[in-house]
Amino acid sequence: MATITLKVNNKSYTVDADPKMPLLWAIRDLVGLTGTKYGCGIAQCGACTVHLAGVPVRSCSVPVSAVANKEITTIEGISSDNSHPVQQAWIQEQVPQCGYCQSGQIMAATALLKKTASPTDKDIDTAMQGHICRCGTYPRIRKAIKTASALMSQKASVK
Amino acid sequence: MFPFGLLETSNNNQMTKNITRRNFIKISGITGAALSLGVYLPANAKDAEIVNVDIAEKSGIDLNAWISIDTSGKVTIINHRSEMGQGSWQAVPQIIAEELEVDLNKVNIVFAEGNNAKYGSQITGGSSTVRGSYSKLLKLGATAREMLTEAAAKKWNVSKADCYAEDGHVIQKSTGKKFHYGELVADASKLEAPKTVRLKMPEEYKIIRKPLQRQDVPLKTNGKAIFGLDKKLPGMLFASVERNPRFWGKVKSFDDTAAKAVPGVKHVLAVKMKVFSQDREGVAVVADSTWAAMQGRKALKIVWDDSGFDHHSTDQLYGAMRKDVKSAKGNVFRTKGDFDTAYQKSTKKIEATYETPYQSHSSMEPLNCIADVKGNKCEIWGPIQAPDWVRSDIARLMELKFEDVTVNMTFLGGGFGRKAFLDYPHEAAVISKAISAPVQVIWTREDDMTQGPFRPGMVYQCKGSVSEHGGIQSFETRMAGQNMDQQGPGADKDSYNGNVVEGFPEPYFNTLPHYRFSDIPLITPVPVMWWRSVYSSTNAFAFESFLDELAIAAGKDPLEFRRNHFMDPTWSPDKIRYHELANKLEEVSGWKSRGKNAGFGVAITECFSSIVGQVVKVSKSTDGKVKIDKVWAVMDCGWFVNPDIVRAQVEGSIVMALGAAVTHETHFADGKAVEQNFNTYKMPRINDTPEIEVHIMENDEKAGGVGEPGLPPFTPALTNAIFDLTGKRIRKLPFKLEEV
Numbered sequence: 001m002a003t004i005t006l007k008v009n010n011k012s013y014t015v016d017a018d019p020k021m022p023l024l025w026a027i028r029d030l031v032g033l034t035g036t037k038y039g040c041g042i043a044q045c046g047a048c049t050v051h052l053a054g055v056p057v058r059s060c061s062v063p064v065s066a067v068a069n070k071e072i073t074t075i076e077g078i079s080s081d082n083s084h085p086v087q088q089a090w091i092q093e094q095v096p097q098c099g100y101c102q103s104g105q106i107m108a109a110t111a112l113l114k115k116t117a118s119p120t121d122k123d124i125d126t127a128m129q130g131h132i133c134r135c136g137t138y139p140r141i142r143k144a145i146k147t148a149s150a151l152m153s154q155k156a157s158v159k
Numbered sequence: 160m161f162p163f164g165l166l167e168t169s170n171n172n173q174m175t176k177n178i179t180r181r182n183f184i185k186i187s188g189i190t191g192a193a194l195s196l197g198v199y200l201p202a203n204a205k206d207a208e209i210v211n212v213d214i215a216e217k218s219g220i221d222l223n224a225w226i227s228i229d230t231s232g233k234v235t236i237i238n239h240r241s242e243m244g245q246g247s248w249q250a251v252p253q254i255i256a257e258e259l260e261v262d263l264n265k266v267n268i269v270f271a272e273g274n275n276a277k278y279g280s281q282i283t284g285g286s287s288t289v290r291g292s293y294s295k296l297l298k299l300g301a302t303a304r305e306m307l308t309e310a311a312a313k314k315w316n317v318s319k320a321d322c323y324a325e326d327g328h329v330i331q332k333s334t335g336k337k338f339h340y341g342e343l344v345a346d347a348s349k350l351e352a353p354k355t356v357r358l359k360m361p362e363e364y365k366i367i368r369k370p371l372q373r374q375d376v377p378l379k380t381n382g383k384a385i386f387g388l389d390k391k392l393p394g395m396l397f398a399s400v401e402r403n404p405r406f407w408g409k410v411k412s413f414d415d416t417a418a419k420a421v422p423g424v425k426h427v428l429a430v431k432m433k434v435f436s437q438d439r440e441g442v443a444v445v446a447d448s449t450w451a452a453m454q455g456r457k458a459l460k461i462v463w464d465d466s467g468f469d470h471h472s473t474d475q476l477y478g479a480m481r482k483d484v485k486s487a488k489g490n491v492f493r494t495k496g497d498f499d500t501a502y503q504k505s506t507k508k509i510e511a512t513y514e515t516p517y518q519s520h521s522s523m524e525p526l527n528c529i530a531d532v533k534g535n536k537c538e539i540w541g542p543i544q545a546p547d548w549v550r551s552d553i554a555r556l557m558e559l560k561f562e563d564v565t566v567n568m569t570f571l572g573g574g575f576g577r578k579a580f581l582d583y584p585h586e587a588a589v590i591s592k593a594i595s596a597p598v599q600v601i602w603t604r605e606d607d608m609t610q611g612p613f614r615p616g617m618v619y620q621c622k623g624s625v626s627e628h629g630g631i632q633s634f635e636t637r638m639a640g641q642n643m644d645q646q647g648p649g650a651d652k653d654s655y656n657g658n659v660v661e662g663f664p665e666p667y668f669n670t671l672p673h674y675r676f677s678d679i680p681l682i683t684p685v686p687v688m689w690w691r692s693v694y695s696s697t698n699a700f701a702f703e704s705f706l707d708e709l710a711i712a713a714g715k716d717p718l719e720f721r722r723n724h725f726m727d728p729t730w731s732p733d734k735i736r737y738h739e740l741a742n743k744l745e746e747v748s749g750w751k752s753r754g755k756n757a758g759f760g761v762a763i764t765e766c767f768s769s770i771v772g773q774v775v776k777v778s779k780s781t782d783g784k785v786k787i788d789k790v791w792a793v794m795d796c797g798w799f800v801n802p803d804i805v806r807a808q809v810e811g812s813i814v815m816a817l818g819a820a821v822t823h824e825t826h827f828a829d830g831k832a833v834e835q836n837f838n839t840y841k842m843p844r845i846n847d848t849p850e851i852e853v854h855i856m857e858n859d860e861k862a863g864g865v866g867e868p869g870l871p872p873f874t875p876a877l878t879n880a881i882f883d884l885t886g887k888r889i890r891k892l893p894f895k896l897e898e899v
Binding site: 001017018021022025028029030033034035036037038039040041042044045047074075076078079080081082087090091094095096097098099100101102103106124125128129130131132133134135136137138139140141142 | 372373375376377378379380381382383384385386388389397422423448449450451454521522523524525570571572573574575601603604803807808810811812813814815817836837838842843844845846848850851
């Protein structure tokens with residue numbers, strides 16, 4: 001066991017954990033944020049995606065000891081009031097059905113739009129194909145990413 | 160109607176105490192004065208009556224309470240069905256709000272605890288949430304509105320006809336004076352509920368039929384929705400269970416020395432849970448964190464006892480089904496005319512065999528369940544499709560009184576049929592009882608994917624002939640595969656499986672002169688269970704592929720050929736809908752003007768009282784491989800609530816069907832499931848998903864299912880399209896698109 005400081009959504013948490021414990025379980029069971037989901041445990045489905053220094057990673061496959069003191073963002077850090085344009089687009093296009101994979105989908109989409117403000121269908125395929133949605137909301141995810149892109153450029157032009 | 164016969168007769172005898180005002184308040188969270196209405200189903204009555212809870216309490220009748228309005232005007236509805244993505248969270252309040260004349264945002268929804276005596280069957284299966292309860296819900300909203308209006312009229316001392324309800328208020332027509340609903344609930348709660356109320360005509364709807372946004376969606380975009388795995392109790396421990404990978408296998412012995420040495424591990428114990436008539440055996444490791452439980456489990460050394468049952472492989476299972484479908488006698492379910500004679504006499508006859516694979520449900524949220532057994536009481540929390548079944552099963556298996564078992568539903572991260580099964584809550588209760596602490600049992604993805612129950616694999620043999628006029632003369636389907644109702648030893652192999660006709664549009668039974676449907680059950684230890692759209696999900700591939708082959712044999716256009724068989728000499732209104740659906744599908748897909756470089760395929764199926772037609776368009780990429788360009792779907796689900804939810808469910812059904820057609824399959828080797836995770840059980844991804852266009856028929860038919868009926872027609876429409884493009888007929892699923 002080791003004492004590790006995690007910086008999650010701009011807050012510091014000191015946890016006592018097996019250094020090999022995946023970040024996913026540290027976030028869920030030790031920090032107590034449950035928006036990040038367990039889906040496969042082998043980085044195949046994307047449900048556990050968080051940002052590590054702004055880059056999307058699979059928290060099920062990152063040992064907690066490797067991310068001490070690094071900037072971690074979870075779905076709760078995107079915004080708790082759904083004010084982020086990606087969340088707004090997800091609501092506008094009514095993307096979620098069961099909703100279980102959507103935290104990971106939103107984390108991936110947010111990272112994509114930060115890098116590529118107006119993604120093409122191919123950009124969307126590349127960024128999102130690591131994320132499984134068993135309810136099959138893919139057509140709406142595609143639409144919502146384009147809507148979010150438009151919302152973000154509107155916001156930028158207002159500024 | 161329901162996938163299992165037993166659903167229709169789900170046990171209503173386990174009557175609990177009458178719902179009291181106190182109970183009602185406890186569930187609804189409402190305090191102070193309130194107008195609370197429930198549905199009362201008198202013995203032997205055809206229709207449910209709506210009754211005032213205050214009055215009903217005094218007379219001691221049993222209520223299934225569903226709605227309450229408090230002094231602030233807030234409306235609370237108790238949702239008796241689980242929310243697993245299909246939209247019951249939205250559909251149920253949308254129905255109530257319409258007749259109650261309130262803003263949907265004023266409606267608060269709480270999940271009911273499991274109790275089929277109160278709520279009727281709560282199984283969320285058979286796409287039955289709306290179609291099973293909408294008339295009651297409409298009446299409930301309208302009754303509350305009428306009572307509030309009557310209370311206002313009395314306060315003003317005017318006739319009720321001078322008053323109307325709108326947007327949470329009762330308004331006096333002549334003066335424009337208004338009462339807020341909250342100001343009226345105290346008076347209204349003293350009134351008898353009217354025996355009859357007028358319900359709106361569809362053209363008067365303001366909320367129903369509108370694509371209103373789902374209320375659960377904002378909870379699912381910021382991580383706030385609580386799924387089973389997110390629920391925590393004070394002092395709760397976490398368990399991971401190593402179960403025998405062979406379905407009927409036992410635990411012979413185990414060594415837990417290393418497991419117990421893992422920091423955080425508290426208990427190691429052998430456990431059993433019921434899977435149909437069998438005990439599924441395993442060893443549970445209980446720890447203070449999920450990770451510690453998983454690590455402890457990895458350190459277990461278990462010796463299994465795998466004697467006394469068959470260790471089947473996929474080849475053996477399909478070998479048996481292929482043999483059975485050709486030569487076994489079979490159990491005839493439905494027959495008309497003289498199939499054998501008509502088929503033998505015919506000059507234009509064909510036969511074909513179709514195969515569909517075993518499939519895992521693979522909801523994105525793996526199975527999990529919390530149980531807290533304290534003394535003679537048990538409380539359960541989890542992603543559960545059938546809380547009332549879980550409640551009565553836990554009571555029976557744990558030898559507890561029904562009223563001492565409480566089952567709480569969380570959001571479900573997908574269900575698709577799997578979470579209507581009772582094994583995982585039972586196992587959690589067994590562990591909690593043994594360790595005297597609340598425990599959450601977490602299934603890994605590998606557990607979820609390998610333990611079943613699975614969708615059964617099937618082999619179909621179809622024979623048929625066409626007449627000189629180009630219509631079907633004779634039609635036979637024989638289905639070999641597991642009968643979900645016949646699991647475990649002692650299954651009666653002589654009883655037919657009536658589900659062999661699921662998916663077949665009803666008019667065909669009138670227009671086909673000679674037909675026969677039969678099944679040959681397969682007995683194997685592999686546990687099987689409903690998988691979205693159940694038997695229709697596999698039957699439709701056989702029926703709709705074979706209809707296509709018959710159309711080609713008859714030299715007819717495949718869509719026209721189907722429509723011809725929807726013809727009914729009596730032209731009764733319930734047959735016209737099939738015809739109209741075919742016309743709509745032809746129109747929206749541009750079927751008649753389809754180009755030469757594309758393949759078009761059609762399929763039309765009926766499932767859970769809804770009819771769905773789909774056209775798939777395929778073409779060849781520049782590298783010569785087949786790609787899916789577009790899917791058009793036309794859904795006739797009769798009366799419906801929210802068109803956007805209907806569209807979303809059809810889109811999702813198509814993607815799920817796509818996976819089962821071209822990307823994944825569960826194999827068995829040496830009695831164990833082979834595919835364990837998404838690295839080998841490949842899911843369709845965003846880049847595999849074609850454009851999907853959904854149309855909804857508007858008519859006066861009764862409500863049909865929405866969550867499942869969009870699935871069955873996709874695969875045969877796809878393979879029919881591939882035939883149209885390439886001349887290659889696909890008769891075995893799954894197949895690889897890139898290898899066509």
